[in-house]
Every structure is written in C-alpha cells, then in structure tokens.
C-alpha cells in the first residue's frame with residue numbers, strides 16, 4: 001500500500017517504522033529540517049518541534065493513575081512490552097544507543113503530600129481488575145529505600161512501582177527514523193491539508209495515497225468531516241454514534257498544554273530509576289539519563305506559549321528535585337526546554353478512521369506511554385496489522401554494572417549542535 005504520513009513525532013515515526021517493516025511504501029512529511037533531536041543548552045528560539053523530543057520519556061502506567069483513568073493504565077501497560085520489543089528490534093538492527101530501560105520507578109512523597117500518593121494507591125485498590133493486571137506497588141521503609149536508592153532523602157514515604165520503565169526519547173525518535181531507510185522522509189515539508197487518500201503540502205498540489213495518516217500533534221487542523229472513531233480505548237464506534245468520540249466530528253479541537261523541563265548534570269549522584277515526587281502544584285519527576293544527566297519535569301500549564309522556561313517553574317521544579325535528592329545541590333543546570341503537549345478536550349487520546357484516512361491525536365502527557373498500543377490498534381482496525389516485532393527477554397543488568405547498555409556518550413550538552421549523523 002502507498003501510505004502518506006503527516007507528522008514525524010512519536011506517532012509518525014513509530015507508524016512509519018512499523019509500516020515500512022511490513023512492506024508498505026511509506027512517505028512522511030514534517031517541517032523539521034532533519035530527523036535529529038533539536039539542540040540543547042541554547043536559549044535561542046528554535047522553530048517548533050515534536051513534543052516527543054522534550055518528553056522525559058517516563059513509562060508510568062501506575063503513577064499516571066494520579067491523573068488518568070484505568071484505560072490509560074491498561075494501554076500503557078501493553079505499550080511497555082511493545083517498546084521493549086521495538087528497542088530490541090532496533091538493537092538487532094545495529095543501534096547501540098540506550099533506548100529503553102526497565103527497572104521500575106519510585107513514587108515518593110514528603111509527609112505533607114501523602115494525600116496524592118494515597119489517591120494513586122486507592123485508584124488501584126478500587127479497580128480490582130486493573131489491580132490484577134498491573135504489578136502491585138511495594139511500600140518501602142526507610143532501610144529498603146536507602147538500600148534501593150541511597151541518594152533519596154531518608155524521610156520520604158516511598159513505593160516501588162515494579163516494571164515501570166523509561167524511554168530515551170531523543171535517541172528513540174532519531175533511531176526510529178534512521179532505522180527505517182525504506183521510508184521516504186520528506187523533511188522541511190509542511191502538510192497544509194490531510195484528507196482521505198491525499199496530503200496537500202503548503203503551496204502545492206495534493207499527493208495521492210491509499211491511506212493518508214494525520215499525526216501532526218498540536219498543529220493538526222481538521223476541516224469538518226463526519227467520521228467514525230475507533231479503538232483508542234478498546235471499543236469500536238460506528239460513524240455518528242454518541243460518546244466522547246463525538247469530539248472528533250467537525251474540527252479536531254487540539255490544544256497545546258505547556259510543559260517545561262530542566263536538565264541537570266550531576267556526576268556522582270547515583271539514581272537507578274525514575275522518581276515521581278508527589279507535589280501539591282506539579283507532578284514532578286526526576287529521570288536519570290545516561291551521561292550523569294537528570295531530567296526534571298514537568299509543569300502542566302494551560303497555555304500555548306512556547307517561550308523559555310519561567311523563573312517560577314524553574315524554581316519550583318528544582319526545589320522539589322532538591323528536596324527529594326539533596327545531593328543535587330551541586331548539579332549544574334545544562335538545559336531548559338518548554339514544549340506543547342497535544343491535548344483534546346477530555347485529555348484522552350482519540351483515533352479517527354474513515355476510508356483512506358487515519359488520524360490519531362490527543363496523546364497529551366502520555367504520548368510515549370501510549371503510542372505503541374494505539375498504533376497497533378489503529379493499524380489492526382485499518383486492516384494493516386503490522387509485521388510482528390522480534391521479541392527478546394528484557395536485559396537484566398548485573399549488580400554494579402551500568403544500567404545503560406552501550407553507554408559511551410558525551411556528557412557535553414551545552415550548546416550542542418543538533419546531531420546530523422546517524423546516532424546508531
């Protein structure tokens with residue numbers, strides 16, 4: 001089949017990679033200059049780019065129950081296994097970058113913020129079928145926490161969320177593009193219109209495809225069309241039927257929700273797994289990355305402002321991170337970044353399918369968490385089940401060894417030029 005995709009973010013690259021492996025002729029359009037991650041460490045205003053690059057890449061179906069429903073947790077849980085298979089397949093293709101790590105995550109709270117932690121735990125307890133599907137959070141006493149993550153402040157209340165994981169978002173986005181050489185990547189091309197069987201680039205004539213896919217994130221605009229909506233949440237809806245799917249009739253009302261992250265460089269601070277700090281104002285996480293880097297995120301602000309990180313956000317995020325890991329006091333601030341999460345009115349993902357056209361959007365704060373399961377369901381619904389991924393057992397790190405397979409990366413992130421070469 002000839003398939004055109006508008007948008008090369010998380011969804012676009014994953015779709016292109018999977019569809020080309022299944023033997024389809026895939027063309028992708030994106031206004032970005034090339035597949036590389038944007039530069040870090042610079043305050044210069046850059047053109048808008050995929051939210052997927054900014055994401056910390058937390059894959060936290062359990063911790064996200066703080067602000068998402070059980071279906072998000074279920075889709076996320078399925079996606080975890082799929083990301084592991086994607087990373088294994090890319091590694092088998094020669095990619096040596098660490099792309100995925102699965103060592104569980106920690107949910108922690110200071111005594112005064114225990115309410116939010118109890119809410120997450122209660123959501124699991126009151127949904128017995130969900131609790132049966134997901135691993136059980138394990139409360140950690142002071143000694144257990146100190147043994148697991150000695151850098152964390154001793155007075156924290158803590159739970160281990162087994163099997164939660166993380167994606168190295170920038171490397172994964174690059175790898176998906178570079179390891180899909182049969183895809184025709186059209187960089188520097190903005191799709192003005194995506195309609196059944198055609199994609200129209202700005203100022204040009206429409207290009208024809210058997211299937212046009214619209215995954216432009218925040219920039220999706222959708223001239224009204226009657227549509228059917230299929231399984232973002234597991235059940236198929238027919239055109240015109242009622243439900244939240246109606247949000248897709250007429251314009252797809254995508255909005256951007258601002259999120260800010262801060263990168264710290266802290267050699268000597270050891271953190272093996274992502275930490276979620278329950279905080280009264282933000283959902284703060286501290287995500288270790290290869291090269292002694294830590295991504296602190298993220299604010300969630302109802303604004304489409306892409307300007308640099310505000311002082312208030314920076315102070316709050318860093319104060320929260322420092323309160324959880326006092327050793328971060330001497331960390332160096334190497335990068336700050338703001339971007340927009342694509343969200344629909346109910347903050348849930350939606351998939352729209354009609355003959356010749358597939359749209360997926362509204363992944364909001366869960367794009368990495370949900371993308372593989374959403375893509376799999378959408379392709380199955382279009383009658384294009386993707387080629388199976390090769391499965392390998394998850395790598396088990398040996399005691400005392402680096403958790404980042406293949407780690408030999410530069411730690412210099414200040415004013416780095418975007419990589420223009422194959423990262424793998």
Ligand SMILES: Cc1cc2nc3c(=O)[nH]c(=O)nc-3n(C[C@H](O)[C@H](O)[C@H](O)COP(=O)(O)OP(=O)(O)OC[C@H]3O[C@@H](n4cnc5c(N)ncnc54)[C@H](O)[C@@H]3O)c2cc1C
Pocket residue numbers: 006007008009010011012029030031032048049050051052053054055056057058059189190191192215216217218219220258259260261297298299338339340341342360361362363364365366367368369370
């Ligand atoms: C600060 C922050 C932290 C986050 N942390 C996490 C996290 O820890 N875990 C998680 O699961 N999710 C996280 N997310 C959310 C996640 O990044 C998004 O949900 C995800 O990127 C959405 O994927 P997408 O493919 O729909 O959109 P995007 O990744 O934004 O990609 C959209 C693509 O469309 C392209 N495009 C735009 N206009 C056009 C056009 N006219 N024609 C062609 N192409 C176009 C863009 O250039 C871009 O490449 C975070 C987001 C932010 C901002």
